[in-house]
Structures are given as C-alpha cells and as structure tokens.
Amino acid sequence: MANEAVNPHTMPIAPVYIKLGVFALLMAVWQGFAMLLDVPDLPSLTQTLQALYYHTHEGDLINNVLITLARVLISFILAMLIGSIFGIAMGSKAWFNNISESLLIILLNIPALVVIILSYIWIGLVEAAAILAVVINKVPTVAVMLREGARTTDTKLAQVAKVYQLSWYRFMHAVYLPQLYPFFLASARNGLSLIWKIVLVVELLGRSDGVGFALYSMFQFFDIAGILAYTMVFIGVVFVIELVCFKPFDLRIQRGR
Template sequence: MVFVHRLFPTPVMVAEEIWALASEGRLLSDLVRTLVRAMAAFALAMVLGTALGIVLGRQAFLDRLFSSWLVVGLNLPAIVVAIVLYIWLGLTETALIAGVMINKVPLVIVTIREGVRSFSAEYEELGLALRLGFRRRLATIYWPQLLPFVLAAARTGLSLIWKIVLVFEVLGSDGGVGYRVSLMFQFFDVTGILAYTAAFIIVVLAFEYGVLRPLEGRARAWRRPA
C-alpha cells in the first residue's frame, strides 16, 4: 500500500502538476521571467567583475585599498541586499537585477584577480621582446592564461545566481518561479512547490549541458593536442 498525502505527493502527482501548469501557460511564463532576470544579472556581473578584477590584479595599491570591502561583499547576506534595494528602488526589475548582480560581483572580482596575479612574467617579457601589439598580446598571452579563471567565475557565479534570484523573487516580485513558490507556500501547496522546483532544475540542467559545457569545450579546444 502506497502512502499518499497532500503534503507528501508522489513523483507521478508532481509530474501531473507540471503538465497541468505547463498547459495553463503559467509555468513557462514564470520560468522565462526568472531566466531573463538571472541572465541579465549574470551578464552585468561578469562584465563588471572581470573589469574590476583585472584592475585589482594589476594595481597592488587599489587591491590593498579595496580588499576589505571585497571580504564584506563576499559575506554580505543576499537578503539584506534585497531588502535595502527594495526600500531604495521599490519592488522593481531594476532593484531585483541590481541586487542579484551585487551579490555575484565580489566573487567574480576575486576569481579574476587571482587569475591576473598568476600571469607568467616570462610570457609578458617574451611578448615585449617580440614587439607584439597590445591586441596580439591580449589574444596570445593574456586571454589564454585568464580563460580558466573566467570559466570558473562563470560556473560558480551562475550556480549562485540561480539561487539568489529566487530569494529576491520571493521577497518582492510580480512573477517568476520564486514568486509563484511563495504563493504556493501560503496555501501549503507542496505539489505545486515541487512541480516548480523540478521544472526549474530541468531548465538549469538543460542550460548546463546544452549551453555552458559546449561553450566551455570550445573555449578550451586550443589546449588540446592537434
């Protein structure tokens, strides 16, 4: 005999709920809204974090000046950032995306900074000796050394953003996976919560294996022997 309770739904019940939500159109709409927010915050954080990480990695004085702030940023609770930005900017898309970005930027900065610090001085001297232009040195000396750190920052940062964006949606949003889960929580709708969670995990896995890993493989192709 199988124990069935509304608070302990079976996988079949969850699958049926996913199908019902998808048929209504709500599931797809919420997933798209969450993914757009996550991708916007991810792109902004990668651009800003990479630029600042390169600067701090090359300028020791600035690194010493802002290192304590980086520690604060790395350990600042996401919920505090969310509440403060929602108070300042209101329950807007700008506040949500900015908050998610702020939580990710310190991680990118630290990762890229360590990558810049690890640059080989011999390669840089070789480029100067061969009188390579800046663009040539960037493509053949700097970028190949920095690439593993960029990929690491992207991988760890994206895994962080997937979770943080849901927290921001729960606290204040008019749609998205986090918003829908918070509504279902109020009605103790465990089946709906698990349905949204399962659908979100499927999307994350599809993005990981369908987009991120192929891009990573192409980016690392130059390191493979001919």
C-alpha cells in the same frame, strides 16, 4: 600513442549512460519512498509530473520561467563583466588591490537578504532594484576568482609578447585571457548557481511575477507538487545551460591545454 591528443568527439559515451542511470535511480527512489510513506507532504513522481503538466498548460509556468531567465541573464552578464574587470585589475595591480580589498571583504560578508531589502527600500519595488541587488551580491565572488587567476598568469609570456611587439588586442586575445579561461568558467558556473537562488529570493520579496513569486504563491496553498514541478523545470533549464554553454567552453579549454 601516449602523447596523442584525445578527441572529445571520439570519447566513449559510457559516462552519459552512467549519468542517465543515476538520474533514473533517483527518480525510482523518489517514487518508491513516496508510495511507501504515502503522505501528502511528499508527492510522488507521477503526481509531480501531473502538476507539471497542469502548470504548463493551465498555469503560468512557462511565462514565469522566461521572466526569471531574463532576470538571471541580465544579472549574470552584468555581474561577470563588472566582477571580471575589478578582479583582473586587483590581481594585476597591487596598489588597486590594496585600495579595494577592504571593500571586497565587506561585500563578500554582507548577507544577500540585507542587500535585497535595502535595494527595495532605497530604489523601490522596481525591476532595476531587483537586478541591482543580484549584481551586488554576485560581483564580489567573481572578482575574487578572477583576482586569483590574474595573480597566476605567466609574466614571462607577457615579456615575450612585449619583445615581439604584439598589439594590445593580440596580447589579450592570444596570450593573457586564455590563461584566465578556467577561472572565467569556474566563476560562471558558480555565478549561475548563486544568481538563480538570489533571483528567486528577490522575486519572492518584491516582484509579482517569476518563479520566486510562483513558489511563494504555492507555498501559501501548500501546493507541494507544484513546488516540485517548478523545481524540476528549474533544474532542467540549468542542465541545458550547462550542456549548451559551459560544456563546449570546458572542452575548448581542455583542448587548449
């Protein structure tokens, strides 16, 4: 029937093959162009895979990726937590939005590089400065998304919850937060992509480990195959996070609708 709910576990798997086909096509185009041009500045797929094997077994690729992942995770959690609190408060309280909006606009438009440099100058070349720089850069974008989400919540549902005298926890868990789940997911996806990039810049400028530091070292030696190898791992980790963390949450939101 038309109204029958779609079970995500029974959905056709053709999209999976389409995605794999597109990925295989991109790899084939890469290999073909590299073989056709035959220049040192564009390593082939096979050369990149050889570099990946070398950096994995002989280099510090795994260690650097784990260090960067730890920084990304800590920064992501802090940015989502702080940004969500401020965003929801700004969206639900007009007076708080009026007070905070100017500061939010300023933070949104300060270049990330400026925040990173000032953090290192004022705090020092320490881990706390690196994490703080990433969090400051990401909190405003999370706050903006959650502010818009809080503004779109249904006030009638809140009135019904008040009539039935729901507890604060029950109201937040069953009525209020579910309306914000799509905005949480959007800000999380956007935040992860942005935090990855900022963390690499932070590591490049002021850390002696991590993927950013490794990329800078390979840049000095023009190790393009190594740079592409790290990039492949970088993209692979993001895909795993998407499939393991974000996709199940997305399916849950779709079922809730």
